[in-house]
Amino acid sequence: MTTPLNSDRTAVNSIPNTSRITPELVAEHGLKPEEYEHFVKLIGREPSITELGIVSAMWNEHCSYKSSKVWLRTLPTKSPRVIQGPGENAGVVDIGNGLAVVFKMESHNHPSFIEPYQGAGTGVGGILRDVFTMGARPIAALNFLRFGDCHNVKTRRLLAGVVAGIGGYGNSFGVPTVGGSVGFHKRYNGNILVNAMAVGLARADEIFYAAATGVGRAIVYLGSKTGRDGIHGATMASAEFGADAEEKRPTVQVGDPFAEKLLLEACLEIMKAGCVVAIQDMGAAGLTSSAVEMGAKGGLGVELNLDAVPCRETGMTAYEMMLSESQERMLMVIADGKEDEAEAIFRKWGLDFAIVGRTTDTLRFVVKHNGVVEADLPIKELGDQAPEYRRPYEEPLPRPVVAPEDVRTNASVADALERLIASPDLCSKRWVWEQYDHLIGGNTVQRPGGDAAVVRIEDGPKALALTTDVTPRYCEADPFEGGKQAVAEAWRNLTAVGATPIAVTDNLNFGNPEKPEIMGQFVACVKGIGAACEALDFPVVSGNVSLYNETNGKGILPTPAIGGVGLIEDLHKSMTLAFKAAGEPVLLVGK
Amino acid sequence: MKPAVILFPGSNREQDAVRALRLVAGAKPQVVWHAEHELPPGTDLVVLPGGFSYGDYLRCGAIAARANIMEAVRAHAARGGLVLGICNGFQILCEAGLLPGVLVRNARLRFVCREVLLRVERADTAFTKAYRKSDLIRIPVAHGEGNYTADETTIARLEHDGRIAFRYARRDGQIDQTDGPNGAINGIAGIYSEKFNVLGMMPHPENYIEPEIGPTDGRGLFESLAGALKAA
Amino acid sequence: MKARVIVTLKSAVLDPQGKAIEGALRSLGVAGVQSVRQGKVFDVELAGNDRASAEGALKDACDKLLANTVIETYKVEFAE
Amino acid sequence: MKARVIVTLKSAVLDPQGKAIEGALRSLGVAGVQSVRQGKVFDVELAGNDRASAEGALKDACDKLLANTVIETYKVEFAE
Numbered sequence: 004m005t006t007p008l009n010s011d012r013t014a015v016n017s018i019p020n021t022s023r024i025t026p027e028l029v030a031e032h033g034l035k036p037e038e039y040e041h042f043v044k045l046i047g048r049e050p051s052i053t054e055l056g057i058v059s060a061m062w063n064e065h066c067s068y069k070s071s072k073v074w075l076r077t078l079p080t081k082s083p084r085v086i087q088g089p090g091e092n093a094g095v096v097d098i099g100n101g102l103a104v105v106f107k108m109e110s111h112n113h114p115s116f117i118e119p120y121q122g123a124g125t126g127v128g129g130i131l132r133d134v135f136t137m138g139a140r141p142i143a144a145l146n147f148l149r150f151g152d153c154h155n156v157k158t159r160r161l162l163a164g165v166v167a168g169i170g171g172y173g174n175s176f177g178v179p180t181v182g183g184s185v186g187f188h189k190r191y192n193g194n195i196l197v198n199a200m201a202v203g204l205a206r207a208d209e210i211f212y213a214a215a216t217g218v219g220r221a222i223v224y225l226g227s228k229t230g231r232d233g234i235h236g237a238t239m240a241s242a243e244f245g246a247d248a249e250e251k252r253p254t255v256q257v258g259d260p261f262a263e264k265l266l267l268e269a270c271l272e273i274m275k276a277g278c279v280v281a282i283q284d285m286g287a288a289g290l291t292s293s294a295v296e297m298g299a300k301g302g303l304g305v306e307l308n309l310d311a312v313p314c315r316e317t318g319m320t321a322y323e324m325m326l327s328e329s330q331e332r333m334l335m336v337i338a339d340g341k342e343d344e345a346e347a348i349f350r351k352w353g354l355d356f357a358i359v360g361r362t363t364d365t366l367r368f369v370v371k372h373n374g375v376v377e378a379d380l381p382i383k384e385l386g387d388q389a390p391e392y393r394r395p396y397e398e399p400l401p402r403p404v405v406a407p408e409d410v411r412t413n414a415s416v417a418d419a420l421e422r423l424i425a426s427p428d429l430c431s432k433r434w435v436w437e438q439y440d441h442l443i444g445g446n447t448v449q450r451p452g453g454d455a456a457v458v459r460i461e462d463g464p465k466a467l468a469l470t471t472d473v474t475p476r477y478c479e480a481d482p483f484e485g486g487k488q489a490v491a492e493a494w495r496n497l498t499a500v501g502a503t504p505i506a507v508t509d510n511l512n513f514g515n516p517e518k519p520e521i522m523g524q525f526v527a528c529v530k531g532i533g534a535a536c537e538a539l540d541f542p543v544v545s546g547n548v549s550l551y552n553e554t555n556g557k558g559i560l561p562t563p564a565i566g567g568v569g570l571i572e573d574l575h576k577s578m579t580l581a582f583k584a585a586g587e588p589v590l591l592v593g594k
Numbered sequence: 595m596k597p598a599v600i601l602f603p604g605s606n607r608e609q610d611a612v613r614a615l616r617l618v619a620g621a622k623p624q625v626v627w628h629a630e631h632e633l634p635p636g637t638d639l640v641v642l643p644g645g646f647s648y649g650d651y652l653r654c655g656a657i658a659a660r661a662n663i664m665e666a667v668r669a670h671a672a673r674g675g676l677v678l679g680i681c682n683g684f685q686i687l688c689e690a691g692l693l694p695g696v697l698v699r700n701a702r703l704r705f706v707c708r709e710v711l712l713r714v715e716r717a718d719t720a721f722t723k724a725y726r727k728s729d730l731i732r733i734p735v736a737h738g739e740g741n742y743t744a745d746e747t748t749i750a751r752l753e754h755d756g757r758i759a760f761r762y763a764r765r766d767g768q769i770d771q772t773d774g775p776n777g778a779i780n781g782i783a784g785i786y787s788e789k790f791n792v793l794g795m796m797p798h799p800e801n802y803i804e805p806e807i808g809p810t811d812g813r814g815l816f817e818s819l820a821g822a823l824k825a826a
Numbered sequence: 827m828k829a830r831v832i833v834t835l836k837s838a839v840l841d842p843q844g845k846a847i848e849g850a851l852r853s854l855g856v857a858g859v860q861s862v863r864q865g866k867v868f869d870v871e872l873a874g875n876d877r878a879s880a881e882g883a884l885k886d887a888c889d890k891l892l893a894n895t896v897i898e899t900y901k902v903e904f905a906e
Numbered sequence: 907m908k909a910r911v912i913v914t915l916k917s918a919v920l921d922p923q924g925k926a927i928e929g930a931l932r933s934l935g936v937a938g939v940q941s942v943r944q945g946k947v948f949d950v951e952l953a954g955n956d957r958a959s960a961e962g963a964l965k966d967a968c969d970k971l972l973a974n975t976v977i978e979t980y981k982v983e984f985a986e
């Protein structure tokens with residue numbers, strides 16, 4: 004393809020729309036009237052339908068963090084080890100010997116509720132891609148799960164489906180799933196939590212980033228073909244695209260771990276060959292957010308030619324292609340003159356490879372389809388000037404502390420112990436982790452079942468300790484203390500296996516932030532997490548926020564999951580929790 | 595010893611196999627791409643590693659069994675060359691007709707990753723000389739479709755010819771009929787070809803070779819191979 | 827009474843299995859294959875002889891368990 | 907041309923999946939289910955219009971790949 008550079012720097016005056024951009028259409032795209040006005044002012048005219056789709060994807064909560072950003076900025080994110088903090092596909096931390104650990108956690112709550120197997124599987128797929136886009140080979144996966152009342156038939160189906168889905172994806176992809184957490188509470192009845200964490204290993208000086216550099220370079224589409232998966236704006240869409248829209252627009256994607264495994268190998272090979280200038284995975288809001296982020300971060304314009312996008316279905320519109328959430332896809336900027344070499348590697352792995360655009364010096368995001376300009380937007384504003392809210396919040400009132408002597412029970416210690424062991428939250432989770440291949444790679448020193456998993460780094464003696472923690476009912480009782488406690492628990496689980504805690508990722512799962520009491524929980528939890536991370540010199544290097552988690556109009560328990568990573572210098576000195584011999588003293592540390 | 599480890603799209607335990615051959619057998623395995631037509635000259639052992647070749651779509655191992663390189667593997671086996679198929683490799687060998695029977699979904703319909711006890715059924719083959727007959731060894735399994743089955747005549751013939759390599763066993767050495775990991779008939783975890791030069795097994799000896807990681811009962815298999823191929 | 831339920835992925839849903847099989851058939855030289863989509867079939871034996879009530883039961887079975895209508899559609903057939 | 911290939915387990919082969927579904931349907935209260943066996947269906951799009959040659963190609967596909975005749979049987983159907 005030889006798309007000429009977009010040399011004229013002025014935006015087009017208008018792009019004709021077949022249907023009018025009504026307030027209803029705007030609302031169906033999840034934009035508030037004032038957000039839409041802000042956008043119209045930015046571009047100086049009425050947007051095209053494709054442009055409306057693009058901005059709705061960029062400015063939604065999930066992509067823009069508009070409700071949470073101000074608070075996330077308060078978290079400590081630096082330490083001498085941190086190579087890359089929040090803002091990229093994943094966090095990067097130096098672990099010595101020229102190596103870095105790359106990790107992040109992400110939620111897939113809603114899709115997993117609708118289609119547990121595929122929803123959970125594609126959640127794992129997404130987070131693995133975040134890690135290997137940065138040049139890291141995934142070496143471990145974890146997951147943090149919360150379900151409703153375990154006596155519900157629905158809960159059992161969801162649990163079985165989610166666990167099978169996580170295993171189905173991770174096992175096939177070939178990453179050991181070494182840890183996680185499973186819990187139950189009726190407040191998750193209508194809104195389960197499925198948070199997946201991935202951890203990868205890379206050379207510290209060979210990390211790949213999303214920011215594009217260099218004008219006129221090829222932007223390449225890699226991986227699986229694009230279909231009409233997960234396109235938003237459903238109601239609008241049915242009006243615009245005919246009555247079979249429902250059939251056309253599955254809201255849940257089907258994962259293809261096999262394609263992902265090939266994508267991993269092809270990406271790492273192409274990176275090693277020096278072909279890659281910038282790379283971004285196509286996650287939520289696929290082509291839109293990946294292309295805009297590459298341009299906005301790199302201070303460059305991007306021009307896409309959608310005619311070149313490999314499609315799985317016929318007759319896809321620009322709108323659909325820009326918003327498709329098809330899985331197992333990547334966008335890359337290729338080094339000058341390396342296009343053929345890169346293509347050969349991808350073809351060998353049986354994957355699609357197409358030059359779909361160029362970087363430009365115009366700072367505009369231009370999308371062409373069938374020779375027509377479908378979108379022409381200022382890229383920086385789209386990427387960086389999303390609305391940001393300081394939402395009103397209520398300072399949460401911590402629940403009164405319960406004194407032990409106020410708790411009346413006639414249960415004997417033995418009965419109480421039995422009940423504790425039998426409770427779904429505390430019982431053995433073997434049924435879960437036996438469905439995950441936790442041994443592949445031959446580096447799993449400590450398997451699920453302990454305080455933290457331990458995974459050897461290359462041939463040792465170094466190892467990583469990994470854990471996910473939070474106790475939601477603490478966060479409900481006192482969000483600030485609960486946030487602190489989650490960090491402290493992760494820290495303790497890491498130190499208990501002999502690791503030095505080095506950094507965390509988080510997944511902040513809350514209800515509707517437009518409710519001041521929920522926003523209050525969020526703010527206090529973040530403050531608690533920040534305070535604990537500060538005190539422990541335990542920086543947050545990546546994370547994810549999942550809001551609007553509600554069951555029948557009531558928020559889930561506030562659930563800021565913490566994923567902790569620790570470093571063990573010599574795995575021979577790491578510890579397990581099993582008692583080693585009879586007759587040895589048992590010590591209690593702390594008060 | 596000149597092992598070749600075959601890499602199919604979707605294989606994922608090939609490096610585990612390479613490490614075991616390197617650390618235990620002192621070999622320098624070659625990794626061979628499935629689209630090749632020939633094995634490297636002098637190959638004396640072919641390893642089909644674990645994984646999900648072609649996503650295990652359709653049936654596990656079915657698509658990989660039809661890959662180019664499998665003709666060369668077939669010829670190598672026909673000459674009496676050694677072939678080891680682990681997990682997905684075992685499934686591929688069955689689908690390719692190099693071993694009889696088929697591996698279907700685990701009886702409990704779930705993927706299972708756990709340590710099992712295997713009873714070594716004979717210690718006089720190229721794969722098991724480093725063990726003793728009836729040894730109980732600890733090896734992990736990690737599969738969703740490891741439930742070995744075949745028609746009655748085939749099973750009878752395998753039993754009669756002593757071609758069962760390993761069985762899932764209990765601590766007392768009896769066959770694990772009820773609580774095996776996958777419901778395989780007669781507790782079958784691995785079988786030999788007629789000439790005992792091809793072994794397919796579901797468990798992963800390659801993951802149990804280093805004391806830092808866990809038990810090391812898998813070493814015997816690779817030590818046996820090293821011994822057999824040195825002697826040859 | 828015997829019935830057969832066929833569950834297939836909706837046409838726009840990605841079918842990784844079908845795609846892999848398609849590729850394999852091509853490379854095996856099977857002539858003329860343009861596309862393959864994989865689905866599931868359930869052969870169900872039902873009590874009684876009343877077709878209408880059997881059909882009701884099977885629809886129920888599909889909605890509750892056999893198919894996830896977010897991504898799949900189903901069809902019930904009866905043997906003559 | 908569209909064709910459908912149905913692959914089912916031979917009747918002597920145990921079908922744990924079918925059994926599990928059977929149990930699940932019973933506990934969901936679906937009426938009258940006596941037994942369930944699960945199989946696979948492949949919807950194949952073929953070039954050309956010659957039924958006989960298409961049938962040949964599909965038999966070929968089944969024997970080479972789609973069915974494992976150790977445990978499965980297959981049937982080819984054409985859409986009208």
Ligand SMILES: Nc1ncnc2c1ncn2[C@@H]1O[C@H](COP(=O)(O)OP(=O)(O)O)[C@@H](O)[C@H]1O
Pocket residue numbers: 145146147148180181182183184185428429432435436439450451452453454455456471472
């Ligand atoms: N979803 C899961 N995936 C993998 N391992 C899990 C999962 N849930 C729990 N585990 C493992 O089971 C063990 C106990 O989990 P949990 O009850 O949450 O323990 P703790 O409260 O000590 O963190 C841990 O080793 C954990 O890694």
